[in-house]
Amino acid sequence: MKIGVFLATAAFVFSEASAFSVPLGSWGRYDSDISQLQLTIDKTESIIEQAAEYFNDSKSLLSPHIYSLWESLARDHPDAVKQALSLSKPVKTSPQSNWLYQVTNDQIPNRKLRIKTPGELGIDSVKQYSGYLDIEDDDKHFFFWFFESRNDPKNDPVVLWINGGPGCSSMTGGLFFELGPSAIGQDLKPIYNPYSWNSNASVIFLDQPVNVGHSYSSKPVKTTVAAGKDFYAFLKLFFQQFPEYSTLPFHISGESYAGHYIPAFAREIISNNDDPNRNFNLSSILIGNGITNPLIQDEYFEPMACGKGGHPAVLNPDQCQFMRDQWPRCKRLLEVCYQNPTALACVPSEIHCGVIKQPFRETGLNVYDMRVPCGNSSLCYVQEEWITEYMNLPEIKLAIGSEVESFVGCDHDVGA
Ligand SMILES: *[C@@H]1O[C@H](CO)[C@@H](O)[C@H](O)[C@H]1NC(C)=O
Numbered sequence: 001m002k003i004g005v006f007l008a009t010a011a012f013v014f015s016e017a018s019a020f021s022v023p024l025g026s027w028g029r030y031d032s033d034i035s036q037l038q039l040t041i042d043k044t045e046s047i048i049e050q051a052a053e054y055f056n057d058s059k060s061l062l063s064p065h066i067y068s069l070w071e072s073l074a075r076d077h078p079d080a081v082k083q084a085l086s087l088s089k090p091v092k093t094s095p096q097s098n099w100l101y102q103v104t105n106d107q108i109p110n111r112k113l114r115i116k117t118p119g120e121l122g123i124d125s126v127k128q129y130s131g132y133l134d135i136e137d138d139d140k141h142f143f144f145w146f147f148e149s150r151n152d153p154k155n156d157p158v159v160l161w162i163n164g165g166p167g168c169s170s171m172t173g174g175l176f177f178e179l180g181p182s183a184i185g186q187d188l189k190p191i192y193n194p195y196s197w198n199s200n201a202s203v204i205f206l207d208q209p210v211n212v213g214h215s216y217s218s219k220p221v222k223t224t225v226a227a228g229k230d231f232y233a234f235l236k237l238f239f240q241q242f243p244e245y246s247t248l249p250f251h252i253s254g255e256s257y258a259g260h261y262i263p264a265f266a267r268e269i270i271s272n273n274d275d276p277n278r279n280f281n282l283s284s285i286l287i288g289n290g291i292t293n294p295l296i297q298d299e300y301f302e303p304m305a306c307g308k309g310g311h312p313a314v315l316n317p318d319q320c321q322f323m324r325d326q327w328p329r330c331k332r333l334l335e336v337c338y339q340n341p342t343a344l345a346c347v348p349s350e351i352h353c354g355v356i357k358q359p360f361r362e363t364g365l366n367v368y369d370m371r372v373p374c375g376n377s378s379l380c381y382v383q384e385e386w387i388t389e390y391m392n393l394p395e396i397k398l399a400i401g402s403e404v405e406s407f408v409g410c411d412h413d414v415g416a
């Protein structure tokens, strides 16, 4: 379980692994452009001292091994190192009023749930709630949107969905593209989805980390992932307000990078099994297409892209060789990370292992389906652009209570 927890810490650092980050991200391009890059990091301090300060981890400084990792990374991947040590920009926000409920609990200080009913947007006719979990002392605000089951809400399970990201919204991915009650057409009108998960379950879509989708922090942030404790507080307050769902089977689901977060969130819930005030139970977790163990998974990008995955090679032999050549260093860095699960020990692997995927990114093929190109859309799927446009319509933002001035479906600044 420790692994799950540290990955949740390290995961915010880079937008990675999601197709949405491929064509937009400057991430990954540093490798070929090193000569043109200007490292603005102050040279008077060693890179690891800056990293230790950034990640508030002076203990790791004592390890000569981690020390040398950072020095060599700063040499080989200066731009990525610089990105890893810069705060994400604060998101511009405009507060909303007219909340239907403001839910607090004396046992959960500094946490508040603000809730609206989005009502008649035509996305579904079922009961809906949306709004924010506020972490008041930390100025973090996590957006959620709930759709009741179309079938039998008194008995159907409750499923919470988290998208991968770390920079992608659960609204862009899960809600409007993959499994929610409606898609969004080119005319920005909802298109009913009869196969939505809420045909047989009540579904909560949650935007995290902050500064993704409608979630935000008005301060620049580095640790952007909802801590297990924030997540636990969200569930307690939600089920406190809506006790009619609290005794139903409850599941946490997600994909891609959520493979990092979900085990950590489940662990938090289970570690609170003795909490006499817990008002819900966890039935299961579901992770689709998850990035859960890069020490095993990262080695297989190469065979997949080079003809050994059931599809002809999409890379040339030199590119395949390059990927194979990068793997041993990636593996060593991952081992350091697994042995010492701190950001300071793990970010080097995040930085270097990304290099392995670079040749594939340069092909412009869809990382989710390598048989097809991404096409003209910078997000690989043109539907993602319609969703982003829809989510930015003033009347939609007002209805759901969104406080971000500009909704970004996938944000490459998050944690980068
Ligand atoms: C840094 O870490 C120390 C010890 O772990 C902790 O007490 C302190 O609050 C942290 N500072 C910040 C800014 O997070």
Ligand SMILES: *[C@@H]1O[C@H](CO)[C@@H](O)[C@H](O)[C@H]1NC(C)=O
Pocket (backbone or CB within 6 Å): 150, 151, 152, 199, 200
């Ligand atoms: C799912 O919902 C449909 C439509 O209401 C219903 O016919 C079906 O029995 C439900 N399936 C389950 C497993 O509850």
Ligand SMILES: *[C@@H]1O[C@H](CO)[C@@H](O)[C@H](O)[C@H]1NC(C)=O
Pocket (backbone or CB within 6 Å): 246, 247, 248, 278, 279, 280, 281
């Ligand atoms: C959770 O499970 C425990 C043990 O089975 C049970 O006693 C409790 O009533 C359940 N809580 C809810 C809210 O369903």
Ligand SMILES: *[C@@H]1O[C@H](CO)[C@@H](O)[C@H](O)[C@H]1NC(C)=O
Pocket (backbone or CB within 6 Å): 375, 376
């Ligand atoms: C992509 O854009 C080009 C130029 O604007 C256009 O000719 C082409 O039809 C577009 N392709 C797709 C698949 O939309």
